[in-house]
Amino acid sequence: MLTVEEALEKILEEVDVLGTEYVHILDSLGQVLAEDIKSSIDVPPLDNSAMDGFAVRAEDTRGADEKTPKYLKVTDTILAGSVSRQEVMPGTTMRIMTGAPIPKGADSVVQFEHTDSEKDKNAARAGIMEQARPGLNVRKAGENITRGAIALKKGTVIRPSEIGLLASVGYSKVKVIRRPVVAVLSTGNELVDVGNPLPEGKIYDSNLYAIASLVKRYGGIPKVLGLARDDEAELISKLKQAQDSDMVITTGGVSMGDYDMVKDIIARDGRMVFWKVRVKPGKPLAFGKIKGTDKSGRERTIPHLGLPGNAVSCMVSFELFVRPALLKMMGKKNIGKPTVLAILEDDIKNDAGRRIYDRAIIEKRNGHYYARLTGPQGSGILTSMALANGLVLIPEEKLTVKKGETVQALMLDWNEEVNV
Numbered sequence: 001m002l003t004v005e006e007a008l009e010k011i012l013e014e015v016d017v018l019g020t021e022y023v024h025i026l027d028s029l030g031q032v033l034a035e036d037i038k039s040s041i042d043v044p045p046l047d048n049s050a051m052d053g054f055a056v057r058a059e060d061t062r063g064a065d066e067k068t069p070k071y072l073k074v075t076d077t078i079l080a081g082s083v084s085r086q087e088v089m090p091g092t093t094m095r096i097m098t099g100a101p102i103p104k105g106a107d108s109v110v111q112f113e114h115t116d117s118e119k120d121k122n123a124a125r126a127g128i129m130e131q132a133r134p135g136l137n138v139r140k141a142g143e144n145i146t147r148g149a150i151a152l153k154k155g156t157v158i159r160p161s162e163i164g165l166l167a168s169v170g171y172s173k174v175k176v177i178r179r180p181v182v183a184v185l186s187t188g189n190e191l192v193d194v195g196n197p198l199p200e201g202k203i204y205d206s207n208l209y210a211i212a213s214l215v216k217r218y219g220g221i222p223k224v225l226g227l228a229r230d231d232e233a234e235l236i237s238k239l240k241q242a243q244d245s246d247m248v249i250t251t252g253g254v255s256m257g258d259y260d261m262v263k264d265i266i267a268r269d270g271r272m273v274f275w276k277v278r279v280k281p282g283k284p285l286a287f288g289k290i291k292g293t294d295k296s297g298r299e300r301t302i303p304h305l306g307l308p309g310n311a312v313s314c315m316v317s318f319e320l321f322v323r324p325a326l327l328k329m330m331g332k333k334n335i336g337k338p339t340v341l342a343i344l345e346d347d348i349k350n351d352a353g354r355r356i357y358d359r360a361i362i363e364k365r366n367g368h369y370y371a372r373l374t375g376p377q378g379s380g381i382l383t384s385m386a387l388a389n390g391l392v393l394i395p396e397e398k399l400t401v402k403k404g405e406t407v408q409a410l411m412l413d414w415n416e417e418v419n420v
């Protein structure tokens with residue numbers, strides 16, 4: 001049976017970085033830049049004031065202090081966004097607001113707090129009580145970004161600060177690697193969609209919504225296909241609707257049951273790459289490629305991940321195998337979840353001989369990370385997942401891990417909401 005690492009490698013080999021698109025900057029959060037961003041302007045465009053105060057010629061303030069102010073004639077007021085048409089002549093000054101361009105003649109700004117005119121907007125003269133050096137409180141044109149410089153490099157992951165930077169150089173649209181469209185389909189005769197009454201013997205389909213929201217969380221666009229019964233014709237017809245997507249995820253129907261037919265359909269209609277991974281939860285993971293078409297109708301193959309049906313198994317499999325594939329498709333380089341070393345607060349038995357990922361609450365106390373299990377670890381117990389902010393990893397060969405031992409923990413939520 002493949003190890004987690006071997007299985008992941010096979011998946012990553014079969015997925016490619018997607019093409020590019022132009023999007024409005026506000027829609028680009030989390031995407032990867034597909035072009036260098038060259039600035040056509042200086043940022044800031046002009047020398048401007050870092051303070052509310054008086055624009056002065058530094059030489060006019062020589063010797064000024066609180067006891068011996070230098071008095072200058074006030075000739076203008078410059079607001080942020082406007083330019084004074086006048087010049088600061090010797091012996092004169094202008095009121096200037098933060099961000100307003102430095103007027104001709106001035107080389108420095110004395111903040112209001114160091115003058116006698118803090119309050120009086122209409123004073124005809126100002127007493128300057130500080131000796132300014134040239135450049136005092138002046139933000140130089142281009143000190144942030146100079147015209148012609150690369151403001152952001154191709155390959156950068158766009159975060160809020162990058163979006164701000166794009167706006168500051170005047171970009172409204174940006175070329176990025178597009179988001180993968182991921183078709184999501186649940187399989188099983190027992191499933192009922194939310195919003196309907198629950199007949200005897202049935203359960204609500206939770207995987208569809210958990211998986212679609214994982215797709216969203218990691219930057220993909222879920223294409224929700226709904227659910228299919230364990231019926232070949234119905235499965236095939238539903239999968240037809242996935243033909244133009246970049247990836248297909250099904251849940252259920254990959255175990256040993258009489259009606260587990262997802263892997264047969266992958267094999268018949270496409271190519272199976274592997275079935276089963278040495279991991280718990282999530283052993284019966286199936287991976288293959290099925291036939292699809294691109295936008296212009298040309299044939300291509302689409303990666304199909306057949307996740308196990310159990311509610312926890314499919315989510316853990318997603319974190320381990322689907323997430324890295326999606327990130328690779330989006331052009332990201334850093335595709336692993338952050339991990340920490342944590343001191344275990346429970347004993348864990350490994351009777352499966354597989355790599356175990358147990359749901360845990362990971363907390364930092366006195367400079368150390370601690371991990372405690374979120375209760376029963378059955379692979380259908382979704383509440384154990386809802387309580388967890390991480391997964392502790394027990395190696396394949398290790399039969400028991402005792403309280404107090406240090407284990408590797410994979411962080412699912414890093415500084416996000418933790419429901420404990």
Ligand code: AMP
Nearest residue numbers: 186188205206207252253254255309310
């Ligand atoms: P399967 O792999 O199809 O045998 O499913 C394994 C277990 O997961 C069974 O108990 C199913 O009822 C359950 N299961 C399968 N699909 C879903 C789903 N979409 N939502 C919730 N539970 C599911």
Ligand code: MG
Nearest residue numbers: 187188252253
């Ligand atoms: Mg089933």
